[in-house]
Amino acid sequence: MMTGFLKMHGLGNDFVVVDERVHRHDLTPARIAALCDRHTGIGCDQFVTLRPACAEGADVFVRFFNADGSESGACGNASRCIADLVARETGQEHVGLQTRAGVLHATIIRPGLVTVDMGTPAQDWADVPLAEAMDTLHLPVAGDPAAVSMGNPHATFFLSMPDAMDPCVAGPALEHHPLFPQRANIGFAHVTAPDAMRLRVWERGSGLTRACGSGACAAVVNAVRRGLVERTCTVEMDGGELTITWREGDGHVLMTGPATTSFMGTFNPEDYPR
Numbered sequence: 001m002m003t004g005f006l007k008m009h010g011l012g013n014d015f016v017v018v019d020e021r022v023h024r025h026d027l028t029p030a031r032i033a034a035l036c037d038r039h040t041g042i043g044c045d046q047f048v049t050l051r052p053a054c055a056e057g058a059d060v061f062v063r064f065f066n067a068d069g070s071e072s073g074a075c076g077n078a079s080r081c082i083a084d085l086v087a088r089e090t091g092q093e094h095v096g097l098q099t100r101a102g103v104l105h106a107t108i109i110r111p112g113l114v115t116v117d118m119g120t121p122a123q124d125w126a127d128v129p130l131a132e133a134m135d136t137l138h139l140p141v142a143g144d145p146a147a148v149s150m151g152n153p154h155a156t157f158f159l160s161m162p163d164a165m166d167p168c169v170a171g172p173a174l175e176h177h178p179l180f181p182q183r184a185n186i187g188f189a190h191v192t193a194p195d196a197m198r199l200r201v202w203e204r205g206s207g208l209t210r211a212c213g214s215g216a217c218a219a220v221v222n223a224v225r226r227g228l229v230e231r232t233c234t235v236e237m238d239g240g241e242l243t244i245t246w247r248e249g250d251g252h253v254l255m256t257g258p259a260t261t262s263f264m265g266t267f268n269p270e271d272y273p274r
């Protein structure tokens, strides 16, 4: 049976979205990885499935998979895209997204521009599973990263020079470093003003992407904790900008940016390995 999909992106971080709210499709991790391949599949950074929500306040249950078929608890850019999609279907201004990391609340500012409340960051290194707490001395690159979970594990390196480190060189070794038993998304940030930074992210399971929403949230939280930026900060990535606010009071992280639909298509799952 043919399976329909939507191709969407947030700042060039691109997604194949399969709607399983009516029919389940036979999507194994190997099949997802094959579909994500840019040469022999559809091609995307993340594969997203939609199922009926079963949590209070949620309109849809969203799952995020990386290009290698592994699953992630969070994906900021895809969360904006799915909120935009549900809003277009229902006319709602507020959309609840059930994810593996909890229910996220999104607000449509206008079609194609969405704020997602990414929830509260987990405390520093404590919530990013580490093999040995705080032992960052033996990392393959120089630096003193800060780690935080936004529903998925992130480490941010703060660079004194813009683009001082090539994410494609440093990223893979750090992603797979024994320090991170669940692997990690690795951000390389350079603060350019009290309210602005440049960021590139080597993503766990997907490699270098043009933008990473949860990575931008993590970078701002880590930078605020180190006194490097204000609580509202613009994050410039290769694909464009997000505005991140780490709200005082309840400590929620708000991410605002675009959500774009590229095209619709169909594929036959049986053409891909199971």
Ligand SMILES: N[C@H](CCC[C@H](N)C(=O)O)C(=O)O
Pocket (backbone or CB within 6 Å): 013, 046, 066, 071, 072, 073, 074, 075, 076, 077, 078, 152, 153, 185, 203, 204, 205, 206, 209, 211, 212, 213, 214, 215
């Ligand atoms: N691109 C996503 C992050 C995917 C995270 C994933 N690579 C992992 O945690 O394994 C974002 O916009 O937040």
